[in-house]
Amino acid sequence: MDNIQSNxxxxxxxxxxxxxxxxxxxxxxxxxADNKVFEGTVVLTDCQTAGRGxxxxxxxxxxxxNITLSVVFYPHFLKAHQQFDLNIAMAWGxxxxxxxxxxxxxxxxxxxxxxxxxxxxxxxxxxxxTLKAEQIEKSIVGTGINVNQTxxxxxxxxxxxxxxxxxxxxxxLIGQLCDCIEQSYxxxxxxxxxQLRTNYLEKLYRMGEKSFFVATxxxxxxxxxxxxxxxxxxLAIETNGRIETFxxxxxxxx
Amino acid sequence: xxxKEIQDLITFIAESGLDEVNIETESxxxxxxxxNLTFDSSKIQPSPVVNPVVVNTPQVIPPxxxxxxxxxxxxxxxESKLIAIKSPxxxxxxxxxxxxxxxxxxxxxxxxxxxxxxxxxxxxLFNEIESEISGKIVKVLVENxxxxxxxxxxxxxxxS
Numbered sequence: 001m002d003n004i005q006s007n008x009x010x011x012x013x014x015x016x017x018x019x020x021x022x023x024x025x026x027x028x029x030x031x032x033a034d035n036k037v038f039e040g041t042v043v044l045t046d047c048q049t050a051g052r053g054x055x056x057x058x059x060x061x062x063x064x065x066n067i068t069l070s071v072v073f074y075p076h077f078l079k080a081h082q083q084f085d086l087n088i089a090m091a092w093g094x095x096x097x098x099x100x101x102x103x104x105x106x107x108x109x110x111x112x113x114x115x116x117x118x119x120x121x122x123x124x125x126x127x128x129x130t131l132k133a134e135q136i137e138k139s140i141v142g143t144g145i146n147v148n149q150t151x152x153x154x155x156x157x158x159x160x161x162x163x164x165x166x167x168x169x170x171x172x173l174i175g176q177l178c179d180c181i182e183q184s185y186x187x188x189x190x191x192x193x194x195q196l197r198t199n200y201l202e203k204l205y206r207m208g209e210k211s212f213f214v215a216t217x218x219x220x221x222x223x224x225x226x227x228x229x230x231x232x233x234x235l236a237i238e239t240n241g242r243i244e245t246f247x248x249x250x251x252x253x254x
Numbered sequence: 255x256x257x258k259e260i261q262d263l264i265t266f267i268a269e270s271g272l273d274e275v276n277i278e279t280e281s282x283x284x285x286x287x288x289x290n291l292t293f294d295s296s297k298i299q300p301s302p303v304v305n306p307v308v309v310n311t312p313q314v315i316p317p318x319x320x321x322x323x324x325x326x327x328x329x330x331x332x333e334s335k336l337i338a339i340k341s342p343x344x345x346x347x348x349x350x351x352x353x354x355x356x357x358x359x360x361x362x363x364x365x366x367x368x369x370x371x372x373x374x375x376x377x378x379l380f381n382e383i384e385s386e387i388s389g390k391i392v393k394v395l396v397e398n399x400x401x402x403x404x405x406x407x408x409x410x411x412x413x414s
Contacts, residue, residue: 081404084376112377127380128381128382130370131383132386137384
Protein backbone atom coordinates (compact mmCIF):
# COMPACT_ATOMS: atom_id res chain seq x y z
CA MET A 1 0.00 0.00 0.00
CA ASP A 2 2.24 2.78 -1.25
CA ASN A 3 -0.39 5.31 -2.17
CA ILE A 4 -3.87 6.25 -1.07
CA GLN A 5 -6.76 7.96 -2.80
CA SER A 6 -7.37 11.34 -1.27
CA ASN A 7 -7.75 14.97 -2.25
CA UNK A 8 -5.90 16.37 0.70
CA UNK A 9 -3.47 19.25 0.82
CA UNK A 10 -1.08 17.59 3.23
CA UNK A 11 -2.53 14.75 5.30
CA UNK A 12 -1.36 11.50 3.72
CA UNK A 13 0.66 13.19 0.95
CA UNK A 14 3.73 11.63 2.49
CA UNK A 15 2.91 8.03 3.29
CA UNK A 16 5.16 5.70 5.24
CA UNK A 17 3.85 2.19 4.76
CA UNK A 18 5.15 -0.62 6.94
CA UNK A 19 4.00 -4.20 6.28
CA UNK A 20 4.34 -4.80 10.00
CA UNK A 21 5.19 -2.57 12.93
CA UNK A 22 5.01 -2.54 16.73
CA UNK A 23 3.09 0.70 17.03
CA UNK A 24 2.58 3.35 14.35
CA UNK A 25 2.74 6.06 17.05
CA UNK A 26 6.10 4.81 18.27
CA UNK A 27 7.44 4.62 14.72
CA UNK A 28 6.16 8.11 13.92
CA UNK A 29 7.85 9.41 17.06
CA UNK A 30 11.14 7.83 15.97
CA UNK A 31 11.16 9.24 12.44
CA UNK A 32 10.26 12.72 13.70
CA ALA A 33 12.75 12.72 16.57
CA ASP A 34 15.85 13.93 14.76
CA ASN A 35 14.67 15.68 11.67
CA LYS A 36 11.33 17.04 10.75
CA VAL A 37 9.25 15.06 8.33
CA PHE A 38 6.47 16.80 6.42
CA GLU A 39 3.39 17.80 8.36
CA GLY A 40 0.57 15.42 7.56
CA THR A 41 2.91 12.45 7.15
CA VAL A 42 0.96 9.24 7.72
CA VAL A 43 2.54 6.12 9.17
CA LEU A 44 0.44 3.15 8.18
CA THR A 45 0.70 -0.57 8.84
CA ASP A 46 -1.28 -3.69 7.94
CA CYS A 47 -0.11 -5.53 10.99
CA GLN A 48 0.41 -3.71 14.26
CA THR A 49 1.93 -6.12 16.76
CA ALA A 50 1.99 -3.99 19.88
CA GLY A 51 -0.61 -1.30 19.34
CA ARG A 52 -0.95 1.11 22.22
CA GLY A 53 -4.01 2.65 23.75
CA UNK A 54 -4.04 4.73 26.88
CA UNK A 55 -1.16 4.23 29.28
CA UNK A 56 -0.49 0.52 29.82
CA UNK A 57 -3.40 -0.58 27.59
CA UNK A 58 -3.02 -2.24 24.23
CA UNK A 59 -5.01 -1.99 21.02
CA UNK A 60 -6.39 -5.14 19.43
CA UNK A 61 -6.47 -5.31 15.61
CA UNK A 62 -6.30 -8.36 13.33
CA UNK A 63 -3.78 -7.98 10.47
CA UNK A 64 -5.14 -6.77 7.09
CA UNK A 65 -8.64 -6.19 8.49
CA ASN A 66 -8.44 -2.73 10.02
CA ILE A 67 -6.96 0.73 9.77
CA THR A 68 -4.09 1.45 12.13
CA LEU A 69 -2.27 4.66 11.34
CA SER A 70 -0.69 7.75 12.85
CA VAL A 71 -0.63 11.30 11.51
CA VAL A 72 2.12 13.81 12.29
CA PHE A 73 1.07 17.40 12.99
CA TYR A 74 3.00 20.48 14.09
CA PRO A 75 0.25 22.53 15.77
CA HIS A 76 2.47 25.41 16.79
CA PHE A 77 -0.59 27.64 16.97
CA LEU A 78 -1.75 25.79 20.08
CA LYS A 79 -0.46 26.28 23.61
CA ALA A 80 -0.12 23.34 25.99
CA HIS A 81 -3.28 24.32 27.86
CA GLN A 82 -5.28 24.33 24.60
CA GLN A 83 -4.48 20.74 23.71
CA PHE A 84 -7.97 19.45 24.30
CA ASP A 85 -8.97 21.55 21.29
CA LEU A 86 -6.82 19.27 19.16
CA ASN A 87 -8.53 16.27 20.74
CA ILE A 88 -11.91 17.76 19.80
CA ALA A 89 -10.81 18.40 16.21
CA MET A 90 -9.45 14.87 15.77
CA ALA A 91 -12.52 13.21 17.31
CA TRP A 92 -14.74 15.32 15.07
CA GLY A 93 -12.71 14.52 11.94
CA UNK A 94 -12.93 10.80 12.59
CA UNK A 95 -16.62 11.11 13.39
CA UNK A 96 -17.11 12.71 9.95
CA UNK A 97 -15.36 9.74 8.37
CA UNK A 98 -17.69 7.24 10.06
CA UNK A 99 -20.77 9.28 9.20
CA UNK A 100 -20.06 8.57 5.50
CA UNK A 101 -20.57 4.85 6.10
CA UNK A 102 -22.86 4.44 9.11
CA UNK A 103 -26.11 6.08 10.20
CA UNK A 104 -24.93 9.33 11.89
CA UNK A 105 -27.78 9.37 14.42
CA UNK A 106 -26.44 6.15 15.93
CA UNK A 107 -22.80 7.28 15.98
CA UNK A 108 -21.42 9.02 19.06
CA UNK A 109 -18.18 10.48 20.34
CA UNK A 110 -17.48 8.97 23.71
CA UNK A 111 -15.54 11.29 25.96
CA UNK A 112 -12.79 11.87 25.52
CA UNK A 113 -12.00 10.54 22.03
CA UNK A 114 -13.49 7.11 21.28
CA UNK A 115 -16.09 6.65 18.58
CA UNK A 116 -19.09 4.53 19.53
CA UNK A 117 -21.76 2.96 17.40
CA UNK A 118 -24.63 2.87 19.88
CA UNK A 119 -22.97 1.25 22.92
CA UNK A 120 -20.05 -0.35 21.11
CA UNK A 121 -16.57 0.94 20.47
CA UNK A 122 -15.54 1.15 16.83
CA UNK A 123 -12.51 3.41 17.05
CA UNK A 124 -9.88 4.46 19.56
CA UNK A 125 -7.32 7.21 19.52
CA UNK A 126 -3.98 7.93 21.13
CA UNK A 127 -2.60 11.46 20.90
CA UNK A 128 1.00 12.05 21.92
CA UNK A 129 2.40 15.57 21.94
CA THR A 130 5.89 16.93 22.38
CA LEU A 131 6.04 20.18 24.30
CA LYS A 132 8.78 22.75 24.24
CA ALA A 133 8.06 25.12 27.10
CA GLU A 134 4.37 25.91 26.68
CA GLN A 135 4.25 25.33 22.95
CA ILE A 136 3.02 22.17 21.28
CA GLU A 137 5.89 21.38 18.99
CA LYS A 138 4.62 18.14 17.54
CA SER A 139 1.57 15.98 17.82
CA ILE A 140 1.24 12.37 16.76
CA VAL A 141 -2.36 11.31 16.36
CA GLY A 142 -2.74 7.56 16.29
CA THR A 143 -6.01 5.92 15.48
CA GLY A 144 -7.31 2.40 15.24
CA ILE A 145 -10.47 1.91 13.20
CA ASN A 146 -12.28 -1.41 13.20
CA VAL A 147 -13.24 -2.12 9.60
CA ASN A 148 -13.50 -5.72 8.40
CA GLN A 149 -12.72 -7.64 11.59
CA THR A 150 -15.78 -9.53 12.81
CA UNK A 151 -14.66 -11.08 16.08
CA UNK A 152 -13.15 -9.27 19.02
CA UNK A 153 -11.72 -10.31 22.33
CA UNK A 154 -13.00 -7.06 23.84
CA UNK A 155 -16.75 -7.62 24.29
CA UNK A 156 -17.90 -4.07 23.60
CA UNK A 157 -16.09 -3.74 20.26
CA UNK A 158 -17.68 -3.64 16.84
CA UNK A 159 -16.58 -2.91 13.27
CA UNK A 160 -18.02 -1.26 10.16
CA UNK A 161 -18.49 -4.66 8.55
CA UNK A 162 -20.28 -6.09 11.59
CA UNK A 163 -22.81 -3.27 11.28
CA UNK A 164 -23.30 -3.09 7.51
CA UNK A 165 -22.47 -6.75 6.61
CA UNK A 166 -20.23 -5.50 3.82
CA UNK A 167 -16.49 -5.79 3.23
CA UNK A 168 -14.49 -2.62 2.59
CA UNK A 169 -11.40 -1.69 0.60
CA UNK A 170 -9.08 -0.27 3.23
CA UNK A 171 -7.24 1.88 0.69
CA UNK A 172 -10.41 3.80 -0.19
CA LEU A 173 -11.33 4.24 3.45
CA ILE A 174 -7.86 5.52 4.38
CA GLY A 175 -8.15 8.21 1.69
CA GLN A 176 -11.52 9.32 3.08
CA LEU A 177 -10.17 9.27 6.62
CA CYS A 178 -7.26 11.55 5.65
CA ASP A 179 -9.71 13.95 3.97
CA CYS A 180 -11.88 14.14 7.08
CA ILE A 181 -8.99 14.54 9.51
CA GLU A 182 -7.48 17.31 7.39
CA GLN A 183 -10.80 19.13 7.05
CA SER A 184 -11.26 19.20 10.81
CA TYR A 185 -7.62 20.12 11.51
CA UNK A 186 -7.88 23.06 9.12
CA UNK A 187 -10.96 24.34 10.98
CA UNK A 188 -8.94 24.22 14.18
CA UNK A 189 -6.06 26.03 12.52
CA UNK A 190 -8.47 28.71 11.30
CA UNK A 191 -9.54 29.30 14.92
CA UNK A 192 -12.98 27.76 14.50
CA UNK A 193 -12.80 25.92 17.78
CA UNK A 194 -16.24 27.12 18.91
CA GLN A 195 -17.81 25.44 15.91
CA LEU A 196 -15.81 22.25 16.49
CA ARG A 197 -16.75 22.24 20.16
CA THR A 198 -20.45 22.60 19.30
CA ASN A 199 -20.17 19.70 16.83
CA TYR A 200 -18.38 17.57 19.43
CA LEU A 201 -20.99 18.24 22.11
CA GLU A 202 -23.87 17.51 19.74
CA LYS A 203 -22.47 14.03 19.19
CA LEU A 204 -21.24 13.39 22.71
CA TYR A 205 -22.24 9.96 24.02
CA ARG A 206 -24.97 10.23 26.70
CA MET A 207 -25.01 14.03 26.57
CA GLY A 208 -28.14 15.29 28.32
CA GLU A 209 -29.31 11.76 29.18
CA LYS A 210 -29.84 10.38 32.64
CA SER A 211 -27.03 7.83 33.13
CA PHE A 212 -25.15 5.94 35.80
CA PHE A 213 -21.50 6.52 36.61
CA VAL A 214 -18.87 5.30 39.06
CA ALA A 215 -16.35 7.67 40.60
CA THR A 216 -13.20 5.53 40.56
CA UNK A 217 -11.65 7.18 43.62
CA UNK A 218 -14.12 5.69 46.08
CA UNK A 219 -16.15 3.38 43.76
CA UNK A 220 -19.11 5.62 44.50
CA UNK A 221 -22.04 4.83 42.20
CA UNK A 222 -24.28 7.70 41.20
CA UNK A 223 -26.88 8.92 38.74
CA UNK A 224 -26.31 12.06 36.74
CA UNK A 225 -26.62 13.88 33.43
CA UNK A 226 -23.66 14.93 31.28
CA UNK A 227 -24.00 18.66 30.68
CA UNK A 228 -20.81 19.28 28.70
CA UNK A 229 -17.06 19.57 29.00
CA UNK A 230 -14.86 22.24 30.53
CA UNK A 231 -12.30 24.27 28.61
CA UNK A 232 -9.56 21.80 29.50
CA UNK A 233 -11.73 18.81 28.61
CA UNK A 234 -13.09 17.65 31.94
CA LEU A 235 -16.49 15.97 31.82
CA ALA A 236 -19.23 17.98 33.53
CA ILE A 237 -22.01 15.94 35.15
CA GLU A 238 -25.04 17.29 36.96
CA THR A 239 -25.84 15.17 39.99
CA ASN A 240 -27.95 15.97 43.05
CA GLY A 241 -28.64 19.45 41.76
CA ARG A 242 -25.03 20.50 41.26
CA ILE A 243 -22.44 20.16 38.52
CA GLU A 244 -19.28 18.20 39.18
CA THR A 245 -16.33 17.90 36.81
CA PHE A 246 -14.23 14.80 36.27
CA UNK A 247 -10.77 14.19 34.85
CA UNK A 248 -10.07 11.22 32.65
CA UNK A 249 -9.85 7.95 34.62
CA UNK A 250 -11.62 9.42 37.66
CA UNK A 251 -14.97 8.27 36.31
CA UNK A 252 -16.44 5.22 34.60
CA UNK A 253 -19.61 4.91 32.60
CA UNK A 254 -22.00 2.13 33.58
CA UNK B 255 9.86 13.79 55.32
CA UNK B 256 12.44 14.02 58.07
CA UNK B 257 13.57 17.34 59.52
CA LYS B 258 17.10 16.68 58.29
CA GLU B 259 15.84 16.17 54.75
CA ILE B 260 13.88 19.42 54.91
CA GLN B 261 16.95 21.22 56.17
CA ASP B 262 19.08 19.73 53.41
CA LEU B 263 16.48 20.71 50.85
CA ILE B 264 16.39 24.31 52.09
CA THR B 265 20.18 24.48 52.03
CA PHE B 266 20.11 23.08 48.56
CA ILE B 267 17.50 25.62 47.41
CA ALA B 268 19.41 28.44 49.06
CA GLU B 269 22.49 27.53 47.09
CA SER B 270 20.59 27.02 43.88
CA GLY B 271 20.06 30.63 42.89
CA LEU B 272 16.30 30.11 42.62
CA ASP B 273 14.16 32.95 43.92
CA GLU B 274 11.17 30.92 44.93
CA VAL B 275 10.45 27.22 45.29
CA ASN B 276 7.14 25.54 46.09
CA ILE B 277 7.01 21.82 46.68
CA GLU B 278 3.84 19.95 47.48
CA THR B 279 3.38 16.24 48.09
CA GLU B 280 0.66 14.23 49.81
CA SER B 281 2.23 14.66 53.21
CA UNK B 282 3.66 18.17 53.21
CA UNK B 283 3.79 21.54 51.53
CA UNK B 284 6.98 23.53 51.46
CA UNK B 285 7.35 27.09 50.31
CA UNK B 286 10.70 28.90 50.25
CA UNK B 287 11.07 32.49 49.13
CA UNK B 288 14.25 34.53 48.92
CA UNK B 289 14.12 38.12 50.18
CA ASN B 290 17.33 39.37 48.74
CA LEU B 291 17.16 38.81 45.03
CA THR B 292 20.30 40.62 44.04
CA PHE B 293 23.70 39.10 44.25
CA ASP B 294 26.46 41.61 44.39
CA SER B 295 29.71 39.96 43.51
CA SER B 296 31.68 42.80 45.08
CA LYS B 297 30.40 41.81 48.50
CA ILE B 298 32.77 39.60 50.33
CA GLN B 299 30.09 37.71 52.23
CA PRO B 300 26.76 37.66 50.44
CA SER B 301 24.13 36.17 52.74
CA PRO B 302 20.89 35.50 50.95
CA VAL B 303 18.19 35.26 53.58
CA VAL B 304 15.87 32.35 53.17
CA ASN B 305 12.46 32.98 54.65
CA PRO B 306 9.64 32.60 55.27
CA VAL B 307 9.53 28.86 55.52
CA VAL B 308 6.06 27.38 55.63
CA VAL B 309 5.94 23.71 56.42
CA ASN B 310 2.57 22.05 56.71
CA THR B 311 3.32 18.63 58.06
CA PRO B 312 2.12 16.61 61.00
CA GLN B 313 5.69 16.01 62.08
CA VAL B 314 7.38 18.11 64.73
CA ILE B 315 9.75 20.55 63.14
CA PRO B 316 12.92 21.33 65.06
CA PRO B 317 13.93 24.99 65.19
CA UNK B 318 16.88 24.57 62.84
CA UNK B 319 14.54 24.51 59.88
CA UNK B 320 13.61 28.15 60.20
CA UNK B 321 17.13 29.39 60.73
CA UNK B 322 18.76 31.46 58.06
CA UNK B 323 20.88 29.45 55.72
CA UNK B 324 24.29 31.01 55.31
CA UNK B 325 25.84 31.16 51.93
CA UNK B 326 29.23 29.55 51.60
CA UNK B 327 30.81 32.76 50.42
CA UNK B 328 31.48 34.38 47.12
CA UNK B 329 32.07 31.14 45.26
CA UNK B 330 28.59 29.79 45.96
CA UNK B 331 26.91 32.02 43.38
CA UNK B 332 29.08 30.44 40.70
CA GLU B 333 28.91 26.84 41.70
CA SER B 334 25.21 26.51 42.19
CA LYS B 335 23.08 28.20 39.59
CA LEU B 336 20.62 25.36 39.42
CA ILE B 337 17.74 25.73 37.03
CA ALA B 338 14.35 24.12 37.44
CA ILE B 339 12.51 22.38 34.62
CA LYS B 340 8.91 23.37 35.23
CA SER B 341 5.62 21.85 34.23
CA PRO B 342 4.01 23.70 31.29
CA UNK B 343 0.57 22.36 32.22
CA UNK B 344 -1.71 20.74 34.77
CA UNK B 345 -1.68 16.96 34.60
CA UNK B 346 -0.16 13.74 35.87
CA UNK B 347 3.62 13.42 35.91
CA UNK B 348 5.24 10.25 34.60
CA UNK B 349 8.96 9.57 34.56
CA UNK B 350 8.79 6.87 31.87
CA UNK B 351 6.83 6.36 28.66
CA UNK B 352 5.17 3.23 30.04
CA UNK B 353 5.14 1.30 33.32
CA UNK B 354 7.72 -1.21 32.04
CA UNK B 355 10.28 1.15 30.48
CA UNK B 356 13.12 2.96 32.28
CA UNK B 357 12.80 6.58 33.41
CA UNK B 358 13.69 9.27 30.86
CA UNK B 359 15.98 11.04 33.31
CA UNK B 360 17.55 10.05 36.60
CA UNK B 361 19.62 11.97 39.12
CA UNK B 362 23.16 12.23 37.77
CA UNK B 363 22.14 11.95 34.12
CA UNK B 364 23.47 14.50 31.66
CA UNK B 365 20.68 15.87 29.54
CA UNK B 366 20.71 18.01 26.44
CA UNK B 367 18.34 20.80 25.45
CA UNK B 368 15.54 19.23 23.47
CA UNK B 369 15.79 15.92 25.28
CA UNK B 370 12.59 14.43 26.68
CA UNK B 371 12.69 14.28 30.48
CA UNK B 372 9.17 13.18 31.43
CA UNK B 373 5.57 12.78 30.32
CA UNK B 374 2.60 14.75 31.56
CA UNK B 375 -0.82 13.32 30.86
CA UNK B 376 -4.06 15.26 30.87
CA UNK B 377 -7.41 13.94 29.65
CA UNK B 378 -5.78 10.97 27.90
CA LEU B 379 -3.45 13.28 25.95
CA PHE B 380 0.19 12.43 26.53
CA ASN B 381 2.83 15.14 26.46
CA GLU B 382 6.53 14.53 26.24
CA ILE B 383 8.27 17.40 28.00
CA GLU B 384 11.52 18.55 26.45
CA SER B 385 14.20 20.19 28.53
CA GLU B 386 15.07 23.69 27.39
CA ILE B 387 18.47 23.49 29.02
CA SER B 388 21.48 21.20 28.99
CA GLY B 389 23.07 19.99 32.19
CA LYS B 390 23.07 17.38 34.88
CA ILE B 391 19.92 16.31 36.72
CA VAL B 392 20.51 17.06 40.38
CA LYS B 393 17.10 16.31 41.80
CA VAL B 394 13.75 14.91 40.76
CA LEU B 395 11.18 16.94 42.66
CA VAL B 396 7.98 15.03 41.90
CA GLU B 397 6.98 11.42 42.54
CA ASN B 398 6.05 9.29 39.55
CA UNK B 399 2.33 9.22 38.69
CA UNK B 400 1.46 12.17 40.91
CA UNK B 401 -0.51 15.28 39.91
CA UNK B 402 1.37 18.44 38.98
CA UNK B 403 0.30 22.05 38.68
CA UNK B 404 1.13 24.59 36.02
CA UNK B 405 4.66 25.99 36.54
CA UNK B 406 5.52 23.46 39.23
CA UNK B 407 9.25 22.61 39.27
CA UNK B 408 9.83 19.00 38.20
CA UNK B 409 13.61 18.67 38.06
CA UNK B 410 16.59 20.67 39.23
CA UNK B 411 19.37 20.86 36.67
CA UNK B 412 22.96 21.96 37.07
CA UNK B 413 23.72 23.63 33.72
CA SER B 414 27.46 23.98 34.26
